Amino acid sequence: MVLNSKDAPDVMEYNKGNATAGLLSRQGLLDDMTSEVTKRGWDKMLSPNIQVTSKYDDRGVMGGDKWFGVPNYAEYLQVYFNKDLFEKHDVKVPETFADFTAAMDAFVRKGVTPLTNSGAEYMAHQFVYQLALDKADRPWVEGFQRYTTKANLTDPAWTHGATTFADWVKKGYVAKNSVGLKAEDAGVAFMSGKFPMMFSGSWWFGRVNETAKFDWDTFVWPEAKMTPGSGGNLWVVPKGSKNKKLAYDFIDITMKKHIQNTLGNAGGIPVAADPAAITDPKAKKLIQNFNTLAQNNALAFYPDWPVPAFYDKWVSETQRLMNGKGTPAEILGEVQKAYDAGLPK
Template sequence: MLTARRRVAGVVAAVLGGSLLLASCGGSDSGSADGRTLRLWHYEGPDSAMGAAWNEAIKEFEATHPGVKVKFEEKGFEQIQKTAPMVLNSSDAPDLMEYNKGNATAGQLSRQGLLTDLTAEVAKRGWDRKLSAGVRTTSRYDTDGVMGSGAWYGVPNYAEYTMVYYNKDLFDRYGIARPKTLGELTAAMDTFVAKGVTPLADAGAEYIAQQYLYQLALTRADRSWVDNYELYKGRNDFHDAAWTYAANTFADWVKKGYISRKSTGAKAEDAGVSFIRGKAPILFSGSWWFGRFRTEAKFDWGTFLWPDTHLTLGSGGNLWVVPKGSGNKDLAYDFIDITLSKKVQNLLGDKGGVPVAADADAITDPKSKSLIADFNSVSAEDGLAFYPDWPVTGFYDVLVSETQKLVTGGEKPDDYLTALQKAYDRGVPRR
């Protein structure tokens, strides 16, 4: 998917665009298997939890591999997203790279034969035993490139999920208690609207608006519903009770002023900044914001899981993939192993990330402990429901444009669902 978390967590990478921290590798040494250089691409900002953890992994790798250097190149998310098929089919492919998970991304590359099958290495090194079932789903792809079964083509070493971020100071100012049910959340938003405050930070031009709507659908869904939609295990009907409730409720929330009609042109960064500046009391979004809010928000804030459901958007994090043309696959495997070590995983957790193999007792930051505990709760209930744009290629753009129409009132909920059904059905692979 075009997981737009990279549009925020990788803010530094996005700004850099085509610029690299190191000169891009090319020419005669491209793809060389010299055994002394590991060419690594990822798009985590250096100040993010993942960026800090991978920098530590690089130090650990070089310390345990005398004479071997990591040639790290920071790429923008969009840069890798758009050029990966072409680059991986050339001599410029790195030895190891971070790539987005899902049918339309890693699944597509696996189907095209551009990624190394990691199944034997996963079993040999026990990586599968470190990952929960929900996190493992995005690591495996069948011959059609559909996630959930088949060979291992990637390994995540962190996780991500969505939650409600709320400004405790604003809640206290207006005498509102932390909502524990959806009814209480709705009542809180009514109070904010009555005080002239738009309660929800939104971004219609990117992923946040569609994720509000998908989460509303999840309150009326179960695991089989998710599997039908994401994994094609059964027919997905956009006019069923869950989708219909979500579209109608979302449109109603716009009418009630919970979501601003002006948010159609806003991007995820705009929504995040409105929360950081104390303008929006509530933002429903992912764990990828956590570290930034901890650093930049100058007020008391907290998080809670979306109420009245055990399902929420989330998955294993982006994948380490080994290109088929990698010249130093053994070095790549060793690096993956280090990112899954307790030392690196514990650091990731303390920096505000969601580790998949950390020692819980080693995490010292109270907010980080809460973040990880909530994830463990979701994961234990098999509650990771992935993301709405994952099922078919190009669906992200459809969701953006159609959801914008719901915000403006230019499209009725029933017509919105019909448009999604047509786009979805066009993209679902023949099974």
């Protein structure tokens, strides 16, 4: 509503994906910034994997030919772990997926819930997506996210994801009473030392680094062929911007090398930093892990992106899954209906 009024801002940070920036581009509410991107060289700074969420076609589907936004950072999901709790309970830090489940079993045997979780927001359905990705391939992701093939949300990969997550709830890997918790609740619980692990975004990194009073580290989901991640939120310029040159000048500042270097050392994932300028060891590892995923075309975006209003559907259906109010097949069937209804006509 604001973008379609005389009060549109000159520049705005906005979420990326078909359901958000893509929808606005389709509605004609964002400036096509293709000429500015090429003139200022931002296209040379962003890897192809990151460019996907910046460019949209006439249907508002990401991966198109027109630039409607530019990210100055990137993001992905990883496992944060409390080294002190692992040592206290004599649990081995996992290197393989089998190690991962063995570690969770070991914590459960000692009366410790291994993973913090938020059923009322994104964490829970991101578990389902990651577990599905473990059985999927790149064409599967492209079909689901970009409609290159017809997506079947009840196929073996999705079934594995939903069934395994429901099983994890039963086994106590995540607390059943986390069904009503928000991401903030889950993150604070991990940072206060109540849980050995948190599977969530790199956006927590700086805060964990500042807040956690225990020894901690991170690892990419064990043996992941792909994991949720992408370029970060986009700088977009509304069609109604009254100072477009200043808006583009502002975006350009955030892409400067010294700004990017500062971002990297502060716990973000810069898109155009000098690797040698990143001095913090944990930040260096964070960025290196992202770069490896990006180079291997292993960033799988996020499960709520493909269609408008999909996020709320994922939340409600994953809550039903955690509460045992539907079988995995029934839950996925409802998600499929929402997906099909939201596809661009």
